[in-house]
Amino acid sequence: MRLKELEGYLQQVDGFENPKVDLEQYPTTPHIAAHMLYTMDTSFGDIEGKLVGDLGCGCGVLSIGSCILGSAMTIGFDIDSDALEIASRNCVEFESDNFELVQCDVQHILPCHKWKKKFDTIVMNPPFGTKNNKGIDLEFLQLAIAMANTSVYSLHKTATREHIKKKAIEWGVKLDVLAELRFDLAASYKFHKRKTVDIAVDFIRIDCSATSSAHGPSNSH
Amino acid sequence: MDLKLVGSGEEEVSNVVVNEVDFNPEFISRMIPKVGRSEGLPAEVIPDYENDEEFLKKVHHVLLEVQVEEGSLVCPETGRKFPIKNGIPNMLLNEDEV
Ligand SMILES: C[S@@+](CC[C@H](N)C(=O)[O-])C[C@H]1O[C@@H](n2cnc3c(N)ncnc32)[C@H](O)[C@@H]1O
Numbered sequence: 001m002r003l004k005e006l007e008g009y010l011q012q013v014d015g016f017e018n019p020k021v022d023l024e025q026y027p028t029t030p031h032i033a034a035h036m037l038y039t040m041d042t043s044f045g046d047i048e049g050k051l052v053g054d055l056g057c058g059c060g061v062l063s064i065g066s067c068i069l070g071s072a073m074t075i076g077f078d079i080d081s082d083a084l085e086i087a088s089r090n091c092v093e094f095e096s097d098n099f100e101l102v103q104c105d106v107q108h109i110l111p112c113h114k115w116k117k118k119f120d121t122i123v124m125n126p127p128f129g130t131k132n133n134k135g136i137d138l139e140f141l142q143l144a145i146a147m148a149n150t151s152v153y154s155l156h157k158t159a160t161r162e163h164i165k166k167k168a169i170e171w172g173v174k175l176d177v178l179a180e181l182r183f184d185l186a187a188s189y190k191f192h193k194r195k196t197v198d199i200a201v202d203f204i205r206i207d208c209s210a211t212s213s214a215h216g217p218s219n220s221h
Numbered sequence: 222m223d224l225k226l227v228g229s230g231e232e233e234v235s236n237v238v239v240n241e242v243d244f245n246p247e248f249i250s251r252m253i254p255k256v257g258r259s260e261g262l263p264a265e266v267i268p269d270y271e272n273d274e275e276f277l278k279k280v281h282h283v284l285l286e287v288q289v290e291e292g293s294l295v296c297p298e299t300g301r302k303f304p305i306k307n308g309i310p311n312m313l314l315n316e317d318e319v
Contacts, residue, residue: 049245049248073248084309097240097241097242098285100308101309103309103310103311103313104311110314
């Protein structure tokens, strides 16, 4: 599948109807989502035939794209039932019969959660932690690393790059910044009156194969 | 689906649908060590299962094709139930569990 073709499909994925600002509900644009997924698949072979997880899947644009690129199965996780309902409709619309959804709070996962290293790849666009939920970006990352046995792909504010690099060293994983992107968040929340402010965002890849046999990151920050 | 996938629970099933999904023997073989015992799966993993197409097809069916629309997942250790609505398991914790 060509990149343009993938982007074309992702333009047809429905987005949030009434985005909840406190949950940082803005979608990954089809353009960015297609580039992320395409890179994951063609440069790293991390999608086709893999078990892929999407944390904070929202309406599921990353999950649907991963199904389109031939993941064996993709499981999306989100806290919000309204978003999951839209994701579920998108799933039917795209006939992605290997796409499953689970409602859960990434910050309050059962202590005995059994997803440890069960996934090959995690892809996500987590909340940045700017809406009274400071630190949630790192909580998403930590859980993702605990769940994946190969790699995690995520988006983080470029401003936090050095901090995340330090955390990666602490957790014993290898971090690469694959691309620096621009997000136009004001345009995502249509009701915002503010003028457009671009935010610099890093597209990162974390290689977690080294933590697969070890314990992975512990629960302390 | 998910608890089955991760092998920690038994379901209380009240509404099941079956969708046909493409059979990918390589993926199913990789999943077998990850899934625990669960309702509907063959009780024992047979030796050399990678080459047993019939066995892999059974697991494929249970893992990917059988979808619980309404029901619940039960944690075998604590008895805690997680409801499934419209095929989506709700694993949110209650206030007192957080
Ligand atoms: C930036 S949006 C990304 C949505 C979607 N992944 C996409 O790429 O279009 C972040 C998502 O995280 C979800 N979210 C926020 N806090 C969460 C939490 N504690 N647990 C699980 N999901 C959460 C929101 O509901 C929202 O759908």
